[in-house]
Amino acid sequence: MTVLKEVRQQPHINNEVYKHSSYYQGLIKRSLRYLSSGYPVHFTGPSGIGKTTLALHIAKQRNRPVMLLNGNKELANEDLIGAFTGYQSSKVKDNFIRTVYKTEENVTESWTDGKLLEAVKHGYTLVYDEFTRSQPEANNIFLSILEEKILPLYGTKRKESFIRVHPEFSVIFTSNPAEYAGVFQSQDALLDRMVTLPLDHMDHQAEVTAVISKTNLSRESAESIVEFVVTARELCESNDQLQGPSLRASIMIAEMAEKHDIPIDGNDEEFQELCLDITWFPLQTCTPKEKQPQLKEKLLDACKKIKVG
Template identity: 70%
Template sequence: MAATTELYQQSTYYKRLIKRSLRYLSSGYPVHFTGASGIGKTTLALHIARQRDRPVMLLNGNKDLSNQDLIGAFTGYKSNKVKDNFVRTVHKTEESVTESWTDGRLLEAIKNGYTLVYDEFTRSKPEANNIFLPILEERVLPLYGTKRKNSLVKVHPDFAVIFTSNPAEYAGVFQSQDALLDRMITLPLNQMEVESEIKAVVSKTGVSENEAEAIVDFVSKARELCSESYAPGLRASIMIAEMAKRYKVPIDGSNRDFWDLCFDIVWFPLQACSNKEDSKLISKLKMEFKKIKSGD
């Protein structure tokens, strides 16, 4: 946590992004971070949410998410029985049965003024996300279909929401409705600067700065071989560094074990995003790999 905070504080790009995001949220506008997988959207969203000094709730998008999950539902019955035998010859019994209600996660966040991080919201079906339209526009949560006496709940003044999503071409995501996108401020996340990526690898894994620089340089070169957005990113650099440190694999372009490690981690995304033949892609990857020298 401290390492991530330090990284954001040292990066001009992230400092400006965080400052703008906090202003938008304080003004009542939801923020939407979009970008390639592994670029750090969720980490950034949670970091910004914590800066608001309000409880933070994480909600993960999925195709089975329903209004019951978001608003709540009646989950059973509660029985209350009273026996009156004050007069010995008279027996009186009263019994009442009521349905038990459990708040959904969205309702809980709205009532208590939480900062909601809705991670990968486009993995939920658009009809499930329609409930956010009145929340963001009229600041009310309608309780339709719940058999509640109240038809709506007013949104707490401190409630805020941060959305994250992957591009539409990713598997398992739905096209979001324009009406919802129109109500949020969308901020595309760019690939982290090389210096910041190196610091992130050092802070996450404990490898030396020279080792991190060698790994990040290799992953960056591999990324350049891609023609689409699904390319090796920061997550790939961290995985390589973590495994190399744990199993004492020399970070060197002449080491076969290190080649196997790098190839295993970057090959699948490279294969998915490149328009080159496998043999040519492997050849170019090996050329970049042989240049790796950590200097340690």
């Protein structure tokens, strides 16, 4: 299982959203400032609002190789630091009896550097995405990295007991709020060592720009779709709107309509179905059962208002 990979080929990140938003420009500037001063940055917020994309965008600005680590329940120290990968053995031909080969055990085991060790040693920028999906014990190693600036190697049977963290090494963490399924509560000591910047849904215009950058739809079409999704989001009963449809929902509707020639028209049955398929489930999870039938009607009404051109 590859949990950590170097991001050589950056996914295409359209900067239009950030370029036109003073909010994002400020956020990016401050984040880069914290990172260059040795403080890790942590973006937390609902799923699908653009945390990973923003983290990668910022990481790229540092002009150091970028590594992406995905939080994972199974993540263990060997994945991060490295491990001995077994004995090397070789066959040696016996010079006296030609048909006999003996196997010679090589006394040294071979060690493979873990990717975190590589990143720490060479001063890469690490994006640790959804870090609270890893068990808190697996994340303990970051306490020494961030505080003492060393990567401890005890228990690995390596001769040296630690590796010094390269001065250019930096980390951008992302996480979903603790209420999400499959997420562990992070240890306070770790949170205490990073600058946590809570992110909310993009503002309306930024969301429209993101949809346009992902599709060839007109601004007017993108605006209608985003307007619908924002209306749906606002129907969410839970006040933190964690589960409401996100930017990802706007992009899904836009991409599906474009790919399958579904007219962006509230009177078109296929478009209505698309609107409901994408937004109904995330809304249902934040609405009490007795209110759900009316909710479906409200969603459909909002969809029917869409008329482009």
